[in-house]
Amino acid sequence: RAGAETRPFQAEVSRMMDIIIHSLYSNKDIFLRELISNAADALDKIRFLSLTDKKQLGEGEDAKLEIRLSIDKDKKMISLRDRGVGMTKEELVNNLGTIAKSGTSAFLEQMQKGGDLNLIGQFGVGFYSVYLVADYVEVVTKHNDDKQYVWESKADGSFAVSEDTQGERLGRGTQINIYLKESAQEYLQEDKLRDLVQRYSEFINFPILMLTTRTEEKEVPIEEEEKQAEEAAKPDDEKEEGKKAEEAKEGETVEVEDEEDEEEKKPKTKKVTETITEWKALNDNQALWLRPPGNVSDEEYSKFYKALSKSEWDTPLAHSHFKAEGDVEFKAVLFVPGYAPPDLYDNYYAKKPSMKLYVRRVFISDSFEELLPKWLSFLVGLVDSDTMPLNVSREMLQLHEGLKVIRKKLVRKAIDMIKKLADGSAKAAEELEAAQKEAGEEEAATKKDEEKGEADKAQEEEKAKQKKELEDKAGQFKKFWGSFGKSVKMGLIEDPGNRRRLLQLLRFHSSKSADKLTSLSEYVGRMKEGQKHIYYLVGTSREEVEKSPFVESLVEKGYEVLYMTDPLDEYVMQNVHEYEDREFANVSKEDLKLAEDKGSKKREKALKEEFKPLAKWWKEALGAGAVESVKVSRRLSATPCVVVASKYGWSATMERIARTQTL
Ligand code: ADP
Numbered sequence: 001r002a003g004a005e006t007r008p009f010q011a012e013v014s015r016m017m018d019i020i021i022h023s024l025y026s027n028k029d030i031f032l033r034e035l036i037s038n039a040a041d042a043l044d045k046i047r048f049l050s051l052t053d054k055k056q057l058g059e060g061e062d063a064k065l066e067i068r069l070s071i072d073k074d075k076k077m078i079s080l081r082d083r084g085v086g087m088t089k090e091e092l093v094n095n096l097g098t099i100a101k102s103g104t105s106a107f108l109e110q111m112q113k114g115g116d117l118n119l120i121g122q123f124g125v126g127f128y129s130v131y132l133v134a135d136y137v138e139v140v141t142k143h144n145d146d147k148q149y150v151w152e153s154k155a156d157g158s159f160a161v162s163e164d165t166q167g168e169r170l171g172r173g174t175q176i177n178i179y180l181k182e183s184a185q186e187y188l189q190e191d192k193l194r195d196l197v198q199r200y201s202e203f204i205n206f207p208i209l210m211l212t213t214r215t216e217e218k219e220v221p222i223e224e225e226e227k228q229a230e231e232a233a234k235p236d237d238e239k240e241e242g243k244k245a246e247e248a249k250e251g252e253t254v255e256v257e258d259e260e261d262e263e264e265k266k267p268k269t270k271k272v273t274e275t276i277t278e279w280k281a282l283n284d285n286q287a288l289w290l291r292p293p294g295n296v297s298d299e300e301y302s303k304f305y306k307a308l309s310k311s312e313w314d315t316p317l318a319h320s321h322f323k324a325e326g327d328v329e330f331k332a333v334l335f336v337p338g339y340a341p342p343d344l345y346d347n348y349y350a351k352k353p354s355m356k357l358y359v360r361r362v363f364i365s366d367s368f369e370e371l372l373p374k375w376l377s378f379l380v381g382l383v384d385s386d387t388m389p390l391n392v393s394r395e396m397l398q399l400h401e402g403l404k405v406i407r408k409k410l411v412r413k414a415i416d417m418i419k420k421l422a423d424g425s426a427k428a429a430e431e432l433e434a435a436q437k438e439a440g441e442e443e444a445a446t447k448k449d450e451e452k453g454e455a456d457k458a459q460e461e462e463k464a465k466q467k468k469e470l471e472d473k474a475g476q477f478k479k480f481w482g483s484f485g486k487s488v489k490m491g492l493i494e495d496p497g498n499r500r501r502l503l504q505l506l507r508f509h510s511s512k513s514a515d516k517l518t519s520l521s522e523y524v525g526r527m528k529e530g531q532k533h534i535y536y537l538v539g540t541s542r543e544e545v546e547k548s549p550f551v552e553s554l555v556e557k558g559y560e561v562l563y564m565t566d567p568l569d570e571y572v573m574q575n576v577h578e579y580e581d582r583e584f585a586n587v588s589k590e591d592l593k594l595a596e597d598k599g600s601k602k603r604e605k606a607l608k609e610e611f612k613p614l615a616k617w618w619k620e621a622l623g624a625g626a627v628e629s630v631k632v633s634r635r636l637s638a639t640p641c642v643v644v645a646s647k648y649g650w651s652a653t654m655e656r657i658a659r660t661q662t663l
């Protein structure tokens, strides 16, 4: 283009584009999802701006918040048009090329490790996926505050930006013209695009329309002269053929009806095949969260989750869809992801929740820190409030009292959802155990394989299926705990108001749990008669705590000890002192008291007296300040001596953590 300014891409962007354009990645389809999601973002932005400044929205076509898709087979091009916020020249230059987004290098790194290109949207560089299918792209854009500009690039290291004086006047918004590679011509097919939109962009809350062409047969009256001419032509078949072609104007073909009885059926009408082009909606953009929960299937939730989280392969572990009524009314959908993102606990305090906030269906923000506490930032979901004000700035909204109410309710609902997941898993585990027992008994009683009929086999298959389902369900909470257990612990530390509820979610290995994890309520259920405390020991590994001399005498006496091997456990235990009126007792602390039989008190006293000189000598031998005291104790059985922390001092693990921590 004449007068265009050519600029180099920022180096990392250029490298990334190079990888994309030469990629043999088979799932090229994702480009459309990325471009549609950008269009929807741009529409969200203009709708949000127009809340406080009505004229931003414009009138007529500009006010139609839509996304339109069209195909130009001659030019081997598809176009995606939105009436979103558009980009000023400066934004165009910065967003699409000169400034590398923070995710660029992370994305490059992932790609070098053989990562999945499908995740490109999560790195904030989704636009460039268009080069999976295109070798040349134009972005024509018009922002309210600027003129119409066009950006173009062949992904050859540079792009050009110029004022668009020639092209069709766009009004506000952006149009992306995608010139398809030879290898991507399949995207010129309407069916292909319709299929993609339905698959990937089902939950876009704006109408997505496609310019479709179809042919329609129509009966049209034959004009009088035409009829006569037809009459004349009738005996001659060939003539008729010729006339057909003649009559067929552009996009029309004419068929003359077959006549069996020439005398009686003189045609008064003829059939014309017309080519009709029209905009057709590809999505029904009814928001899922507005539907009654009972009307949404698990599969729909799962798909919705994938759309929200931009991760195609992950299935949520649990969801909660509810409506809150009262002074602050809102609808919400919450999901527990199937997996934790690898960086979940990096920069914990800087993390923003992955919750979208809508007010009366208008998207407001996806980074409202006020919506959820940090410890729940792993949740994915959205909130749509009916009672929050719409016509205020984001800053004002952030201060709105209603947010506190929403947050409180969301936290409760999230805990309920996780509790339900835990209970579901526990129940499934029980059923599984019962079924296994039953199966064992049955096996002993049943006939041999040869004697089994078809019906027996079908029944067996059904049983195997049920078993598999139960196993999955039973394993779900374990999976949750593995991915997000740390979050629950952070909740225990940071959210005193919900401590009681969160304690029910805690899980540990213990001296009695074998390979399973135990809950505190299970522990309490197994407590010895007269046992007052919940015993635990903190250490760096299960092996270490299991072999610890602190544990040995307790275990010998039949007490259960919880093994806390996560560095966070120590912090948790500084904040949590009891569970259902039973105090926790660290078995490595000096004041550990066990329920004792008589007689032993006396013996202990005598022994203490006897070993006084040794204790004195020992303390002196270790040197000043090395230990607080040396004492005779009854907590060990086989091990002769042990170093313990004083009741009010830090435990050994805590000291280790404190030495290495930069928290
Ligand atoms: P992300 O959408 O995660 O920000 P992308 O690479 O998809 O990353 O898009 C880069 C940026 O380009 C967007 O943040 C936005 O500012 C701008 N952009 C892309 N497409 C459009 C569009 N259709 N309308 C307005 N701005 C757009």
Ligand code: MG
Residues within 6 Å of the ligand: 034, 037, 038, 121, 124, 125, 126, 127
């Ligand atoms: Mg994007």
